[in-house]
Amino acid sequence: ASAVKDSKTNRLIIKIVNKDPKAKTVTVNLKDFKQATADVKLIRLQSDNLREQNTLDNPDAVKPEEKELELVGNTFDYTALGQSFSILVIQLTNEKTSAKGKQPGLTEKDSTVTVYTIGDSTVKNGDGSGSNGQWGWGAFLADFLNDDVKVVNHARGGRSSRTYIEEGLWDNVQSRLKPGDYVLLQFGHNDGGPFNTGRARATLKGNGEESQDFVMIERPNKDTVTIHTYGWYIRQYIKDAKAKGAIPVVVSLIPRNDWKEGKVIRNNESYALWAKQAAAQENAMFIDLHNLVCDKYDAMGQAFVAPYYFGDHTHTTKAGAQVNAYLVSQALKSLPCSLAGSVK
Missing domain, CATH: 3.40.50.1110 (SGNH hydrolase)
Structure with missing residues (x-):
């Protein structure tokens, strides 16, 4: 696993590669970013062959599966499927207090x-x-x-x-x-x-x-x-x-x-x-x-x-x-x- 912070968008991007044929669970800890609550967007590219990739000739070789994961607290477990490449996109915030009073955090709109x-x-x-x-x-x-x-x-x-x-x-x-x-x-x-x-x-x-x-x-x-x-x-x-x-x-x-x-x-x-x-x-x-x-x-x-x-x-x-x-x-x-x- 590797992580990088995009300073322009204030997002933390975590890449997880599981070469094992079996699923593995990893613990993601955001203690350095002091993130209390957020929505985590998961983009998972799964293939039976990790070498398979999208190309100009075959742009849909591996189609991403997107879903929302819920993060509460700065630690959560993520299960990477066997032979998969996953990207977790976590929107960070510099706010001291969110709209819901959580510190700090990303909250959904009240109308949701x-x-x-x-x-x-x-x-x-x-x-x-x-x-x-x-x-x-x-x-x-x-x-x-x-x-x-x-x-x-x-x-x-x-x-x-x-x-x-x-x-x-x-x-x-x-x-x-x-x-x-x-x-x-x-x-x-x-x-x-x-x-x-x-x-x-x-x-x-x-x-x-x-x-x-x-x-x-x-x-x-x-x-x-x-x-x-x-x-x-x-x-x-x-x-x-x-x-x-x-x-x-x-x-x-x-x-x-x-x-x-x-x-x-x-x-x-x-x-x-x-x-x-x-x-x-x-x-x-x-x-x-x-x-x-x-x-x-x-x-x-x-x-x-x-x-x-x-x-x-x-x-x-x-x-x-x-x-x-x-x-x-x-x-x-x-x-x-x-x-x-x-x-x-």
Whole structure:
């Protein structure tokens, strides 16, 4: 990796070459530039052969892939795909305080509407680069929205509706919300299992107000945690988002790669149902992605869907994630919100 500062544009340009066939993660530290927050523009030129390059005879040999990475704090991790050449362009600022009060930083215009997606690995798999062949639908939602909308994918693999809050991930998203932003939330795949052992991420089944205290017996301090129902956590997200002036949209979980007699096994008596109920109780908008995807899969058939759209029992391939993102975008069109007009 190498870095150079362009004094004319006040940009830091970082070039990263990964000759290894496997993806590698590097840590980028901007401590010398005292950058607290910024948008990082990534231009990635990927080829199976690093010697391949654009020429006059073949100007499109390697096409750049552009996307936005979010930088908060002066350190962030970047995953360089195998045999790839990446360029990170970071806009630096000499301002002592940004418009949002961060020091120093680059901020988006106040008129920009941001859609935050939160959930598990079916929304964002790993670091979101698809380096393991698996993708979440949050990675492709922006492809179906107009340029006046920014999608920021804060989903985290392995999290349940409970642990996304317990680990402070939701607090991090809340701190960024501004009035008029949207929060699309999808949980459920990881809300089963043990409450206080192993991954300790389960929620109580149902949509009620009941709770139960559990001693985290495998933690060093053996602290006690109050665990609520799945529906309770969904309602909490809705309340918190509304308190920030943001607009929550509850999304029911995508189906797993489970089939019976050629049809997808549906989850309409548990998490998909509870998500719908929780949204209705808090007067929040709801996208029934679970049944939208099931209907789509049933129409195409198991023989096509199972090997092409799924990488395993749960996680989707790029094609599968793109279909799910498209269905989310089309569902947004029917909702009574401003975002409906920003769908392509």
